[in-house]
Amino acid sequence: MKKSLLLSAALLTALALSSCGSGEKTAPSTGVDNETIRTIMNRKSVRAFTDQAIPAEYMEAMLKAAMAAPTGSNIQPWHFVVLTDKTQYEKVFENNFNMRIFNSAAAVVVFCGDTTVTRPPRDNPDGAPVTRPSGTWRDDLGACTENFLLAAESLGLGAVWTAAYPYSERYASMKRELGMPDNILPYCAVAVGYPANDEQPKDKWKPERIHFDKW
Numbered sequence: 001m002k003k004s005l006l007l008s009a010a011l012l013t014a015l016a017l018s019s020c021g022s023g024e025k026t027a028p029s030t031g032v033d034n035e036t037i038r039t040i041m042n043r044k045s046v047r048a049f050t051d052q053a054i055p056a057e058y059m060e061a062m063l064k065a066a067m068a069a070p071t072g073s074n075i076q077p078w079h080f081v082v083l084t085d086k087t088q089y090e091k092v093f094e095n096n097f098n099m100r101i102f103n104s105a106a107a108v109v110v111f112c113g114d115t116t117v118t119r120p121p122r123d124n125p126d127g128a129p130v131t132r133p134s135g136t137w138r139d140d141l142g143a144c145t146e147n148f149l150l151a152a153e154s155l156g157l158g159a160v161w162t163a164a165y166p167y168s169e170r171y172a173s174m175k176r177e178l179g180m181p182d183n184i185l186p187y188c189a190v191a192v193g194y195p196a197n198d199e200q201p202k203d204k205w206k207p208e209r210i211h212f213d214k215w
């Protein structure tokens with residue numbers, strides 16, 4: 001049953017791909033189509049942008065989507081620094097090989113994790129917080145970053161996730177130049193803007209990676 005479902009999905013993918021004329025935009029098909037799935041399948045890293053500014057309400061919408069992400073024990077350990085002043089980039093992104101991308105983008109958002117955020121004990125939600133650093137802050141920030149990228153795609157914007165933590169040679173200058181407190185770490189920097197080119201999403205579907213009931 002599950003195998004036949006996978007086969008039909010693969011067949012639909014092949015049909016969708018073969019029916020597209022050259023130059024047409026086609027996201028890898030899942031065999032099931034709705035707006036959310038189309039947005040997910042259409043997302044791609046965009047590394048070159050036009051000069052057009054991002055409307056303020058779009059930036060707010062993307063950040064709201066980011067903050068809607070799931071987090072371990074709902075700790076929401078994130079902060080965001082939205083950068084648009086390119087004159088500060090040389091220092092903030094010292095020796096960062098992504099500088100060309102950042103300079104092209106209308107905005108760069110530094111996603112930051114609070115590594116000391118704590119949660120109430122499970123058996124007593126009103127009690128004193130558990131005083132140990134969250135073990136999930138990086139997972140939480142990853143989910144949040146993907147939500148932001150998907151919101152960008154859905155708004156006709158392009159974006160690319162560039163790593164910061166755990167590479168101190170990348171995050172140290174961000175932390176220093178943006179004046180972050182000790183407990184805050186830059187997790188990644190997302191460049192965002194209107195795409196200059198016509199990048200296409202990659203097809204990453206590998207049914208052989210799925211294992212049913214046992215490996």
Ligand SMILES: Cc1cc2nc3c(=O)[nH]c(=O)nc-3n(C[C@H](O)[C@H](O)[C@H](O)COP(=O)(O)O)c2cc1C
Binds near residue numbers: 044045161163201
């Ligand atoms: C943790 C992480 C770090 C990344 N760092 C960079 C980066 O420093 N520079 C860059 O150009 N792309 C970076 N990317 C983007 C990946 O190269 C890209 O997602 C991958 O090649 C797949 O392409 P796609 O996003 O178009 O599907 C990063 C992506 C992730 C998830």
